[in-house]
Amino acid sequence: MLDFAIFAVTFLLALVGAVLYLYPASRQAAGIPGITPTEEKDGNLPDIVNSGSLHEFLVNLHERYGPVVSFWFGRRLVVSLGSVDVLKQHINPNKTSDPFETMLKSLLRYQSESGNVSENLMRKKLYENGVTNSLRSNFALLLKLSEELLDKWLSYPESQHVPLCQHMLGFAMKSVTQMVMGSTFEDEQEVIRFQKNHGTVWSEIGKGFLDGSLDKSTTRKKQYEDDPRRQYDIFSGQLHNNCKMYCRQVLCETVRTATLTPVSARLQDIEGKIDKFIIPRETLVLYALGVVLQDPSTWPSPYKFDPERFDDESVMKTFSLLGFSGTQECPELRFAYMVTTVLLSVLVRRLHLLSVEGQVIETKYELVTSSKEEAWITVSKRY
Numbered sequence: 001m002l003d004f005a006i007f008a009v010t011f012l013l014a015l016v017g018a019v020l021y022l023y024p025a026s027r028q029a030a031g032i033p034g035i036t037p038t039e040e041k042d043g044n045l046p047d048i049v050n051s052g053s054l055h056e057f058l059v060n061l062h063e064r065y066g067p068v069v070s071f072w073f074g075r076r077l078v079v080s081l082g083s084v085d086v087l088k089q090h091i092n093p094n095k096t097s098d099p100f101e102t103m104l105k106s107l108l109r110y111q112s113e114s115g116n117v118s119e120n121l122m123r124k125k126l127y128e129n130g131v132t133n134s135l136r137s138n139f140a141l142l143l144k145l146s147e148e149l150l151d152k153w154l155s156y157p158e159s160q161h162v163p164l165c166q167h168m169l170g171f172a173m174k175s176v177t178q179m180v181m182g183s184t185f186e187d188e189q190e191v192i193r194f195q196k197n198h199g200t201v202w203s204e205i206g207k208g209f210l211d212g213s214l215d216k217s218t219t220r221k222k223q224y225e226d227d228p229r230r231q232y233d234i235f236s237g238q239l240h241n242n243c244k245m246y247c248r249q250v251l252c253e254t255v256r257t258a259t260l261t262p263v264s265a266r267l268q269d270i271e272g273k274i275d276k277f278i279i280p281r282e283t284l285v286l287y288a289l290g291v292v293l294q295d296p297s298t299w300p301s302p303y304k305f306d307p308e309r310f311d312d313e314s315v316m317k318t319f320s321l322l323g324f325s326g327t328q329e330c331p332e333l334r335f336a337y338m339v340t341t342v343l344l345s346v347l348v349r350r351l352h353l354l355s356v357e358g359q360v361i362e363t364k365y366e367l368v369t370s371s372k373e374e375a376w377i378t379v380s381k382r383y
Contacts, residue, residue, distance in 0.1 A: 176335075255333075264323065266285045268285055290365065
């Protein structure tokens with residue numbers, strides 16, 4: 001009887017231990033505030049789906065638990081940072097992998113090619129120099145494409161509703177493909193085909209991977225893997241920005257209020273520490289930029305569009321810390337700033353641009369934020 005009791009207790013303890021190990025809801029998230037998994041296999045993925053997006057999920061999570069929170073992506077612990085103060089603590093002393101590149105290459109199933117810090121800096125410098133030279137040699141092309149769009153809009157009657165998102169995406173595709181990949185994309189059909197593939201791939205990156213739905217659909221997965229993903233490598237290097245200060249402030253405030261990039265990611269290469277919390281090695285650390293960019297303690301009246309706020313040098317430093325300006329700015333964003341500046345200078349000089357009244361623009365938060373529906377404008381001549 002005693003032997004059986006000892007066996008039963010030992011078996012029970014072993015069973016409990018196995019459950020604690022195998023079932024993530026029972027694991028401790030290094031003492032970091034947050035939520036336990038709702039499902040054994042998917043972790044908190046159902047909560048993310050029910051929230052509408054990863055960004056909206058993180059907004060709610062940080063409102064409940066504060067600037068440092070944890071949740072489970074499948075069986076993997078994820079830590080999210082949602083204030084400038086904790087981001088400052090994490091960026092400098094912690095050894096981590098590149099933010100967006102880490103998550104994107106993982107989602108795209110790229111093989112890891114991580115090198116040391118000097119190699120990464122050298123690669124970034126090569127990207128920047130290469131695309132800077134490319135942009136300089138193709139600046140006349142950028143002006144030509146901008147003026148083509150201007151001529152098209154000038155031909156419209158003032159009462160015509162113009163689909164802004166459609167035209168801007170078309171311009172972006174045409175300018176990037178022709179400036180970076182050459183004369184092949186002078187053919188309108190090639191641009192349309194590329195745009196179609198771009199839409200498929202980006203939709204799956206932004207939604208299919210983050211909610212786990214892609215792996216559950218063989219058809220969607222095959223369509224994604226058959227598309228020319230490697231074309232995205234071309235976009236890695238971009239340019240030096242020489243736009244006027246106020247125009248740059250307007251663009252910075254647009255990026256901030258629109259929450260253009262709601263989430264960035266780093267992989268914790270070594271054990272790290274934020275405040276009193278220990279972040280285990282190989283933890284995926286999210287920078288909840290969408291939360292930080294709307295934090296009233298950092299941005300007074302955060303929902304007010306106020307480009308003048310960037311007159312303050314400390315505000316610009318904060319924006320730089322988040323990767324949207326200065327030395328931390330990604331090459332792709334520098335390219336976008338320049339192209340947008342040129343296009344606006346061409347359009348606004350000749351046209352009044354007005355939003356069609358009565359529109360309610362709803363936002364779709366994926367890896368990059370966009371509108372759920374088309375945004376309509378009217379255009380009229382200034383002279």
